[in-house]
Amino acid sequence: MTGAGISMSAGIPDFRSPDTGLYANLARLNLPYAEAVFDISYFRKNPLPFYTLAHELYPGRYRPTITHSFISLLNKKGLLHRLFTQNIDCLEREAGVPDDKIVEAHGSFATQRCIECRTPYSEKEMREHVKKMEVPRCTQSHCQGLVKPDIVFFGEQLPAKFFQEREAPAQADLCFVMGTSLTVQPFASLPSFVDDRVPRVLINLERVGGIGNRSDDVLVLGDCDTGVRKIAEACGWLEELEAEWALT
Numbered sequence: 001m002t003g004a005g006i007s008m009s010a011g012i013p014d015f016r017s018p019d020t021g022l023y024a025n026l027a028r029l030n031l032p033y034a035e036a037v038f039d040i041s042y043f044r045k046n047p048l049p050f051y052t053l054a055h056e057l058y059p060g061r062y063r064p065t066i067t068h069s070f071i072s073l074l075n076k077k078g079l080l081h082r083l084f085t086q087n088i089d090c091l092e093r094e095a096g097v098p099d100d101k102i103v104e105a106h107g108s109f110a111t112q113r114c115i116e117c118r119t120p121y122s123e124k125e126m127r128e129h130v131k132k133m134e135v136p137r138c139t140q141s142h143c144q145g146l147v148k149p150d151i152v153f154f155g156e157q158l159p160a161k162f163f164q165e166r167e168a169p170a171q172a173d174l175c176f177v178m179g180t181s182l183t184v185q186p187f188a189s190l191p192s193f194v195d196d197r198v199p200r201v202l203i204n205l206e207r208v209g210g211i212g213n214r215s216d217d218v219l220v221l222g223d224c225d226t227g228v229r230k231i232a233e234a235c236g237w238l239e240e241l242e243a244e245w246a247l248t
Ligand code: APR
Pocket: 002, 003, 004, 005, 006, 008, 009, 014, 015, 016, 017, 021, 086, 087, 106, 178, 179, 180, 181, 182, 183, 184, 203, 204, 205, 206, 208, 222, 223, 224, 225
């Protein structure tokens, strides 16, 4: 279960770290409040702040971190049951985690469509617009609605896959929670669905979400890249992990 903290060392800011987090640095977009940049009703009125941000965050400019590669290594070892991520940067896919194992709970930049008639929009066109920080409009003549990547904005439904896969945490025999403040529902409830006989390992700069309250919870506090190296070393996988990351 991952959040923005695992992409920090790739150069993508997280949301809520004081000073460096995205929400602390959106003043230049003069939003009524920081999260408006991902609010669907605000987007309808003023899509430009989102497209200014999309210009900086759009996939293709960032390399996966060794934490992304750790997840890919777990998969290669046949140990990854499911990855629930809140991140929209697609770095898990770029690190080699197969699509059928990934649940992008808050969507991602991978696809885009008109928010009015839902007609899919071409990725090539989207990249062009994002590069020029222009707001793309629906190509259906009768429509002309705003186009938005399939990122889940505040006020929108999470992808069906999130609800279809809700049983996965209860099927796990080990749970990693990495790089998330666990502040946004319903994602934040996922660790509580892990069977209480199953260890939950938090790899995060700070304690979050009540992890540590169960007797077999494990806290690996600090930078997640350091944390996953520690775990890989304990498993005798450090060389394999570095080699996996070198492939990205
Ligand atoms: N290593 C480990 N943990 C880190 C690192 C790091 N290098 N950098 C930051 N963190 C931790 C922070 O301490 C914080 O607990 O990662 C967490 C990041 O929390 P947020 O910034 O709130 O990001 P996230 O949990 O992914 O946000 C959830 O909020 O705005 C919505 O939709 C957006 O998906 C996002 C959701």
